[in-house]
Amino acid sequence: MSRPPKTDPEPTVQDEAARAGWLYYVAGMTQDQIAAEMGVSRQRAQRLVSRAMADGLIQVRLNHRIGACMDLERALRDRYGLTRCRVLPGLGPGADPVPGIASAAAAELERFLRMPDPLVIGFGTGRALRGLVDAMEPLEAPQHRLVSLIGNIAPDGSASFFDVVMRISDKVRAPHYPMLVPVVSPDESLRAAFHALPPVQRVLELARTADVLFVGVGQMSNDAPLHTDGFVSSDELAQMRAAGAAGEVAGWVFDSEGRYLDFGINTRTGGVRVEPGLERPAIGIAAGATKVPAIRGALKSRILNGLITDSATAEALLAPA
Amino acid sequence: MSRPPKTDPEPTVQDEAARAGWLYYVAGMTQDQIAAEMGVSRQRAQRLVSRAMADGLIQVRLNHRIGACMDLERALRDRYGLTRCRVLPGLGPGADPVPGIASAAAAELERFLRMPDPLVIGFGTGRALRGLVDAMEPLEAPQHRLVSLIGNIAPDGSASFFDVVMRISDKVRAPHYPMLVPVVSPDESLRAAFHALPPVQRVLELARTADVLFVGVGQMSNDAPLHTDGFVSSDELAQMRAAGAAGEVAGWVFDSEGRYLDFGINTRTGGVRVEPGLERPAIGIAAGATKVPAIRGALKSRILNGLITDSATAEALLAPA
DNA sequence: TCGCATTGCGGGTAAATGCTCACATGAGAG
DNA sequence: CTCTCATGTGAGCATTTACCCGCAATGCGA
Incomplete structure (x- = not known):
């Protein structure tokens, strides 16, 4: 999380993982679509998604007393x-x-x-x-x-x-x-x-x-x-x-x-x-x-x-x- | 839905969906495991999970500012x-x-x-x-x-x-x-x-x-x-x-x-x-x-x-x- | 400059998922 | 009582995902 406050000449960090996770979990896109959207291979998209999960970027909550x-x-x-x-x-x-x-x-x-x-x-x-x-x-x-x-x-x-x-x-x-x-x-x-x-x-x-x-x-x-x-x-x-x-x-x-x-x-x-x-x-x-x-x-x-x-x-x- | 004739306080509702959703999204189990855990068929487990999603029981949030x-x-x-x-x-x-x-x-x-x-x-x-x-x-x-x-x-x-x-x-x-x-x-x-x-x-x-x-x-x-x-x-x-x-x-x-x-x-x-x-x-x-x-x-x-x-x-x- | 290890990438594949289609079951109308 | 519709269920199958494996690029010390 110690990212320098610079602008976007360095758009590639776990930011990509966050974006991929967003697209996957919130937008409900398939990993193929994410790959196309972000211009990377499916495999990389899959890694980004799973990394977003592993890094705890995605928070899942259950709205139910259960x-x-x-x-x-x-x-x-x-x-x-x-x-x-x-x-x-x-x-x-x-x-x-x-x-x-x-x-x-x-x-x-x-x-x-x-x-x-x-x-x-x-x-x-x-x-x-x-x-x-x-x-x-x-x-x-x-x-x-x-x-x-x-x-x-x-x-x-x-x-x-x-x-x-x-x-x-x-x-x-x-x-x-x-x-x-x-x-x-x-x-x-x-x-x-x-x-x-x-x-x-x-x-x-x-x-x-x-x-x-x-x-x-x-x-x-x-x-x-x-x-x-x-x-x-x-x-x-x-x-x-x-x-x-x-x-x-x-x-x-x-x-x-x-x-x-x-x-x-x-x-x-x-x-x-x-x-x-x-x-x-x-x-x-x-x-x-x-x-x-x-x-x-x-x-x-x-x-x-x-x-x-x-x-x-x-x-x-x-x-x- | 086979209702038991007994006086169950809240026998089974979308509670099951919530439970299935929790097992899937939070515990990370596969639908087969959920089916075994809950004693239902895999298809039903899948339906419960997708219903939990459709009913908005599952809430996804992103912990990262891209x-x-x-x-x-x-x-x-x-x-x-x-x-x-x-x-x-x-x-x-x-x-x-x-x-x-x-x-x-x-x-x-x-x-x-x-x-x-x-x-x-x-x-x-x-x-x-x-x-x-x-x-x-x-x-x-x-x-x-x-x-x-x-x-x-x-x-x-x-x-x-x-x-x-x-x-x-x-x-x-x-x-x-x-x-x-x-x-x-x-x-x-x-x-x-x-x-x-x-x-x-x-x-x-x-x-x-x-x-x-x-x-x-x-x-x-x-x-x-x-x-x-x-x-x-x-x-x-x-x-x-x-x-x-x-x-x-x-x-x-x-x-x-x-x-x-x-x-x-x-x-x-x-x-x-x-x-x-x-x-x-x-x-x-x-x-x-x-x-x-x-x-x-x-x-x-x-x-x-x-x-x-x-x-x-x-x-x-x-x-x- | 040369090993040498580490890391990330793409390809391939088995597993997992979702989707559709018949079929059973039961409620309600005729 | 039967027919029909509505709902739910299991099976099969196409799609999607997760994981394993070589390969190449990079970094590092000798």
């Missing part, structure tokens, strides 16, 4: 090394964020379901996953296998409320493998007994090797799903929080750095936990101010390498910790 | 004593000059809108101003007031086609003051009656004291906007031209020296006229061979002290009269 979301996606990807990230416009404070992100989550799942090669797809549970199911289109995908990561026996012995895997299986006609163990066993030995059953072991093995994982993220505040759904008592919740618990994925509790705790309900939680740093997609579906510390932890240790959220949550996740 | 244009700017400033001048590369003869200068005009307006102190900004009308609006980025600037210089009631009683002030107001969330009088009244006494109304007087006062003015420039040739938009008849146009009319700003006609005529439609034009020699910025946005005599007149008498145009028009303005 634009901000796209910028947030990129920022989240960079910050947490995500392989997949989707940010949707928030519905405003106070509104339930689940409907907004559910259809995007459903679209993401459908992308995998449409793949012809058989996949094993693992699912957590929770309201976000339930929203995903509701937003899904029925779709024939019998080549895949759907497996639950989390036990689906509630404390009272019934099947768990949000039986995500079964509902998806209904919609896509794929075989499903429920995890026939309690979400949280009363004690460690009972969990071991369940896990020792051969049918359960087969499901556990399937879940551990799943090609794709879709999970929600639970917060540890007083409205923790684990608590409101009756899996932990208020006292135990408070204890775990005092010990640093920040959130949970598939019932497994971790701290603000995303490290799994080795006490509390983690000794009694059924099913498999999502290991940090997987190469396979591990996609979190979660939004809301109260979930921010939980999501941040899961992203930091790469328990999740993909995220679907809303713009307000994305901004909070990008704010300095 | 040497030749800078020289023209300086020459125009010197010749006509302009305080602001911006010359953009022409798009070639025959091409519509409006898109080229619109984004520069939008940038100029945005500079004023970003000022924290409240301003009163006055606007004329016409295609150039309309192009400006389309090129503008949405921007929160509620501290300013936007006022129309020109009446916005068309001959048939409808609101005028290019309701610039309202559209800008939409984009920047600033209060706006339309000029509720006919662009051109049938006779002098009717104009006086309109102007005597107290609400109109308040708007007139606001318009007279506006801190910044953005206006187009109309030519008096057979394609005069005043004529094509139905405000003057062919006969009247010819009469005025015979009497020396060279152009008009905000509906007020002047001769080749920029002196306002005191007959013809000037006795019936609503709104305020831009007085020559203002200290406050009075910025004209105009380009095209047919407008050259009009622009020259407006510059000569300093009706305008700022100009945004293209290189071809700038050269014509600098040619000896």
Whole structure:
């Protein structure tokens, strides 16, 4: 940019690139026309155009609220090394964020379901996953296998409320493998007994090797799903929080750095936990101010390498910790 | 478009086009990649991208002052004593000059809108101003007031086609003051009656004291906007031209020296006229061979002290009269 | 003046793009 | 209920673009 203020005996610098870029992007001319207009070869015109781009002479902006979301996606990807990230416009404070992100989550799942090669797809549970199911289109995908990561026996012995895997299986006609163990066993030995059953072991093995994982993220505040759904008592919740618990994925509790705790309900939680740093997609579906510390932890240790959220949550996740 | 029967808040609209456009222009992905990313066919991706372009969602701006244009700017400033001048590369003869200068005009307006102190900004009308609006980025600037210089009631009683002030107001969330009088009244006494109304007087006062003015420039040739938009008849146009009319700003006609005529439609034009020699910025946005005599007149008498145009028009303005 | 490396140019070519043309789907009129 | 129109979609194809490769010109140190 240190051009002397002389007149035009030197008309040839990146000025030409600017002019070529102008003609290309604004006037919509083809590179052939630009070449003719400027009296140079097509190849040179092409180089000028691409140089105008590389030098940042051309500024492209998107006049749409989606634009901000796209910028947030990129920022989240960079910050947490995500392989997949989707940010949707928030519905405003106070509104339930689940409907907004559910259809995007459903679209993401459908992308995998449409793949012809058989996949094993693992699912957590929770309201976000339930929203995903509701937003899904029925779709024939019998080549895949759907497996639950989390036990689906509630404390009272019934099947768990949000039986995500079964509902998806209904919609896509794929075989499903429920995890026939309690979400949280009363004690460690009972969990071991369940896990020792051969049918359960087969499901556990399937879940551990799943090609794709879709999970929600639970917060540890007083409205923790684990608590409101009756899996932990208020006292135990408070204890775990005092010990640093920040959130949970598939019932497994971790701290603000995303490290799994080795006490509390983690000794009694059924099913498999999502290991940090997987190469396979591990996609979190979660939004809301109260979930921010939980999501941040899961992203930091790469328990999740993909995220679907809303713009307000994305901004909070990008704010300095 | 297969609409999911579910209650999606905003399932899919041109949001997809915006997303595709962002991926294409900002992220630099190929249409194949976009198709894979969004789970649609390549053809659809291409359609989305081109729609994003057609809908004006994508805005391209050039961050470089081409040497030749800078020289023209300086020459125009010197010749006509302009305080602001911006010359953009022409798009070639025959091409519509409006898109080229619109984004520069939008940038100029945005500079004023970003000022924290409240301003009163006055606007004329016409295609150039309309192009400006389309090129503008949405921007929160509620501290300013936007006022129309020109009446916005068309001959048939409808609101005028290019309701610039309202559209800008939409984009920047600033209060706006339309000029509720006919662009051109049938006779002098009717104009006086309109102007005597107290609400109109308040708007007139606001318009007279506006801190910044953005206006187009109309030519008096057979394609005069005043004529094509139905405000003057062919006969009247010819009469005025015979009497020396060279152009008009905000509906007020002047001769080749920029002196306002005191007959013809000037006795019936609503709104305020831009007085020559203002200290406050009075910025004209105009380009095209047919407008050259009009622009020259407006510059000569300093009706305008700022100009945004293209290189071809700038050269014509600098040619000896 | 002579290597010798660096840079820019034109040619050629594979990939990407846009465009047109049938065909499906659905709404609305008859 | 059928026909028609309007809209959207996928496929094929011509055009346009991006990239790779020799070649020549220029700059530089020996």
